[in-house]
Amino acid sequence: MAVATSDQIFREVMTFDPPEATTPFEVAHRDFVYGRIWSRPELGRRERRLVTLTCVAAADAPQPIIDHVYAALSSGDLSLEEMLEAVLHFAVYCGWPKASHLEGVIRMQHARVQQERGHTPAPWPARDDDTLGINDWRAGIARGAEVFTEVNLVPAPVPDTPYTHAGILGYVFGHLWQRPGLSRRDRRFVTVACVAVCDAPIPLNSHVTSALHSGDISKQEMDELVLHLSAYSGFAKGEALRGAVEDAWARAGSDR
């Protein structure tokens, strides 16, 4: 099998032709990020998209957000509904302001993709306000505690503060993680990328540990995620993530 060139991989991933590379950054971007990272088969393209979208949205760089949203939609790797669901998940872990910008870009790039295809713009996805009953508060807390444990593999905190009560159990696990639009595995990729970008040690360790120990993300995939995130959020964040992965994996071994 012929090995794909960096340009070919760029074209496959981004769905448009690579720009001429005339600076050290551009040459390295093409040869390293496309030629040596996106080209690796050990992590799927769909998962790489979830991680990349998280990283570029967290980084606030206008053009990369546009390009990667366009590529994700244009390639069909992520549907519009999935991307909108990922925005909400991202909002919770990296904050609503950055999510607001990301969603605006998705709206525009979706319209662009539809137009390029000569489609009459499809109607915007219908939403179902009743999904998971966000207004059923008390039941949400109880169910939130169960889902907290399913996701995090540790007992739920006592909901004795606004953060743990109205935030973590009432909303994050009482609603968000139960939504049907993305699988738990998908949400793990977005979450691990979010906490790695934020790099506060405790959430980083906790989400890396549960992603690995649950088996939702394999060690090989997680190792690829470390490299992928290092490119998009920098090797400083990557090193912190790598350390968390090694620690979590060592603990997984000692539990076996």
Add this chain to the structure above:
Amino acid sequence: MAVATSDQIFREVMTFDPPEATTPFEVAHRDFVYGRIWSRPELGRRERRLVTLTCVAAADAPQPIIDHVYAALSSGDLSLEEMLEAVLHFAVYCGWPKASHLEGVIRMQHARVQQERGHTPAPWPARDDDTLGINDWRAGIARGAEVFTEVNLVPAPVPDTPYTHAGILGYVFGHLWQRPGLSRRDRRFVTVACVAVCDAPIPLNSHVTSALHSGDISKQEMDELVLHLSAYSGFAKGEALRGAVEDAWARAGSDR
């Protein structure tokens, strides 16, 4: 008393009508961030504004910065002078570049509010270059050491590096924290939000501890701040702040 709807709370906080919510993010933003966070009475709207402005300015999301600056000015919860003073405080803790953008937005939104009200734009607030004598260097260091202790409740560092001498004692505590435009309590809210957004453990612990141990921010308010910041800067940052609050509060208990 009738419970306010999410839409009503949005309107009260943002001072304009909520946009139609058609995506998971928009629905959740309205129902969770307005319906379940801004609606809570345990932290005042003014304090929530100081925290929110810090979070959106740190997050660099263009439209949320515009919207929250407009809302803060339009509501009258913060005066123009107070917001400009908050920009300076934010600059010191989150860096001058982001502050520069925030201040540009404040200028534009102030003009917009004045215009909407049919006011001839008021003259821009006069400034007093002599305030606190920023050029009286040696006295600033000595007084800075006193204010350092008043604010942080620990002895001032020996000013034997540029950071501690020209930075911390000479400027941050020798000038900034003494400025009259915001109360010490107000500065605590901005500072805690800033260090939580940055989430370096040592400044986070130090400012959370002094805010609580001084009594300037109550435990109940701090718990609300954790939830509020989790929404605007994400639950990863929120979790790190929550941990710092729990630690500081446990130490407060053992000191009693």
Add this chain to the structure above:
Amino acid sequence: MAVATSDQIFREVMTFDPPEATTPFEVAHRDFVYGRIWSRPELGRRERRLVTLTCVAAADAPQPIIDHVYAALSSGDLSLEEMLEAVLHFAVYCGWPKASHLEGVIRMQHARVQQERGHTPAPWPARDDDTLGINDWRAGIARGAEVFTEVNLVPAPVPDTPYTHAGILGYVFGHLWQRPGLSRRDRRFVTVACVAVCDAPIPLNSHVTSALHSGDISKQEMDELVLHLSAYSGFAKGEALRGAVEDAWARAGSDR
């Protein structure tokens, strides 16, 4: 010798006239950041530029990025080639998306500087795709391990994960740190600023330690870097950097 005023220093550093300062932020920016930080002789202007460009690019604030790129080029403190090389180094440590924006600004400001000087725009620097043979993969890993040790002063990691193999040894030390466009000392300034902005403790400690223990950056310069970065990325990040410097320096002492 007459002491330069803040306005004079602003003009020297930024290569344009200071705007009128009418807010607390603007007055303090001029008097503190220019009057008290850029004015200090203990760290060179060229090094301050490398640190500043890193900080403003990481902070995503549009106008400060423009202003500092323009000033760096216009002053001649950094050549176009050096700045483009710094973009690549920044990309690796703070992520490619932010670097992409920075490089776009450099293109535009370079054109502006050339136009202001009445130059026919010089041809864009030629690039040499063969430099350091980025495609010679196996040799890159071996040489990468050597350079890892030269830079970090500790043994190279076993390349048993994608991050350490394709990332750290294959690319970061197998290619990036060997590129000729910037000296190792220059790369240290960019790297320390990058890891301080990201403030993940492990990379922060590691790069601060090797910068000091190698002698590439003196303790006095590093102390200045702490103050300079505190202004541009905020005192929360600055405090984390300061702690890392103190720890590394104490260890340097005990090794002597």
